[in-house]
Amino acid sequence: MKLSTIGKLARKQHRHTAGVSEQTGFPSPATHYLEPTIDLHQELITNADATFFVRIESDKYAHLKIYNNAVLIIDRSTPAIKGKLALVIIEGEFSIIKVPVRQGGSEAHKTFTLWGVINYVINKAT
Amino acid sequence: MIALVDCNSFYASCEQVFRPDLWGKPVVVLSNNDGCIIAANREAKALTDIAMFEPVFKIKKQLIDNKVTLFSSNYTLYGELSQRVMNTLYLFSPRVEVYSIDESFVDLHGFEHKNLKHYGNFIKETIFRNTGIPTGVGIAPTKVLAKLANKIAKKGPEHDHVFVIDSDAQRIEVLKNTEIKGIWGIGRQHAKKLQEVGIYTAYQFTEMPLAWVRKEMTVVGERLWRELRGEPCMDMIDIPKPKKGIGTAKSFGHKLESLDLIEEACSYYISEVAEVLRAQKSCAMYLQVFLNTSSFSVNDKQYRNKQTVTLAIPTNNTFTLITEARKILKAIYKPGYRYKKVGVNLTGIIPEAYVQGNLFESPKTEKHKELMQLFDTLNYKYGKGKVFSGLTGTRMKEWELVKADRSPRFTTQWSEILKI
Numbered sequence: 001m002k003l004s005t006i007g008k009l010a011r012k013q014h015r016h017t018a019g020v021s022e023q024t025g026f027p028s029p030a031t032h033y034l035e036p037t038i039d040l041h042q043e044l045i046t047n048a049d050a051t052f053f054v055r056i057e058s059d060k061y062a063h064l065k066i067y068n069n070a071v072l073i074i075d076r077s078t079p080a081i082k083g084k085l086a087l088v089i090i091e092g093e094f095s096i097i098k099v100p101v102r103q104g105g106s107e108a109h110k111t112f113t114l115w116g117v118i119n120y121v122i123n124k125a126t
Numbered sequence: 127m128i129a130l131v132d133c134n135s136f137y138a139s140c141e142q143v144f145r146p147d148l149w150g151k152p153v154v155v156l157s158n159n160d161g162c163i164i165a166a167n168r169e170a171k172a173l174t175d176i177a178m179f180e181p182v183f184k185i186k187k188q189l190i191d192n193k194v195t196l197f198s199s200n201y202t203l204y205g206e207l208s209q210r211v212m213n214t215l216y217l218f219s220p221r222v223e224v225y226s227i228d229e230s231f232v233d234l235h236g237f238e239h240k241n242l243k244h245y246g247n248f249i250k251e252t253i254f255r256n257t258g259i260p261t262g263v264g265i266a267p268t269k270v271l272a273k274l275a276n277k278i279a280k281k282g283p284e285h286d287h288v289f290v291i292d293s294d295a296q297r298i299e300v301l302k303n304t305e306i307k308g309i310w311g312i313g314r315q316h317a318k319k320l321q322e323v324g325i326y327t328a329y330q331f332t333e334m335p336l337a338w339v340r341k342e343m344t345v346v347g348e349r350l351w352r353e354l355r356g357e358p359c360m361d362m363i364d365i366p367k368p369k370k371g372i373g374t375a376k377s378f379g380h381k382l383e384s385l386d387l388i389e390e391a392c393s394y395y396i397s398e399v400a401e402v403l404r405a406q407k408s409c410a411m412y413l414q415v416f417l418n419t420s421s422f423s424v425n426d427k428q429y430r431n432k433q434t435v436t437l438a439i440p441t442n443n444t445f446t447l448i449t450e451a452r453k454i455l456k457a458i459y460k461p462g463y464r465y466k467k468v469g470v471n472l473t474g475i476i477p478e479a480y481v482q483g484n485l486f487e488s489p490k491t492e493k494h495k496e497l498m499q500l501f502d503t504l505n506y507k508y509g510k511g512k513v514f515s516g517l518t519g520t521r522m523k524e525w526e527l528v529k530a531d532r533s534p535r536f537t538t539q540w541s542e543i544l545k546i
Contacts, residue, residue: 047256049209049210049213049214049256049257050210050214050255050256050257052536052537052543052544053540053543053544054543054544054545054546055543055544055545055546056545056546057545057546058546071543076255076256076257076258077252077255077256087546089146089149092146092147092149093146093147094146094544094546095546096546113146115146115258
């Protein structure tokens, strides 16, 4: 992991370290089999520079299966395809809708501005 | 061809990404300590009857009356969003030179076959889509011209924030409409000198004989002259140079009289700059500490002093530097004054690998280095200032800057992410 945050443009890199016992100096039998531990970021985030996290603080969106305290993973670079959940702005306020057929307006949602498409919803298991 | 991509009123734009209720409304960002305005968006700049350069306390009423939203500066957020913007630029070219927090040069050599106006538009739209930050794009054969193109892109609404200089006729037209003092790199002195000999536009400047330019304005002027004529002379610098000097100085939230609080603030600043040193793998040879009262305050007795020491061995060790800084502070501190600011500067920066011991001391041992590394790892992982030297103390609240209206750090702290 790179410590520097100054002029930082390189992304974090995983580093393989061969396991050598400090006591004996013998290499671990797993030496050539070590892999980086599973990192949720790899699975859930495809474009880190366009990804934002949002926490839900109400039950307003329970009908979309987004419950109080859920975390949304929003990727602004994901295309807004019909039926995808999206964070939008309606009359200056954030709201969540399913993307309708034509962007920019359906009767149900007046006019909205897309903020970003929601790729994952993390709800706490009950 | 080279593109200059520049974020529009960057700090204000960063704040607005997360505040759709403020879209299209005036927003300003205040300096450290909330003293004056350092950034204003287009809507705020349009309020010309407000003297934006005045101290905030003098114009606060006008700001509120005009429904201007004020933010304390949130450099954590601006820095992070800046990285996103710059990273996104790599989608368009493998060579990007980050010029400042909100502007970058993008090397477009080899892209000349493309419609550059479209490409510029594509850059602008992708950055906005991915990050929410609006930008302007100027594209031209040289850096100086790209800077000019960028200026034009921002001015005329018909350009839609993208402007390309791609023919000689157009270059000449642009130069004819550019005042000499509007050129990047021409200072006030040179502008005056040029105007004295009857040169008012950039075009006139490029028509002067090279020998004259070289004589009057040295090689720096010659480079500008060539760049304006479309001949690239400034290379892309894609690897940032290590800094030659590192320093920090911030005003206290309140004026301080006692030495111990000033010492703690000073130690904190040392920790900050030492971290920067270690991140770029270098050490400092000289340390300067300075201490000021507020020169704005008419009621207070004035005092300012500074002192520089040569470090026995160049170092980037927080503890060594704090010890040295406190020695200086003890020497320059005088009781009975109300101090406003303490600052530290590290100079004589050399690569860590070149550090030599002297007759009496050897460079800090591996153990020290490991400790500092652990320090940095922990602070990187768990947040700034989680582990600190005891000398820094825990009374930050008593000297810290006033940041009354700082927005949440939406992109770096789980506890502060956007909530809806």
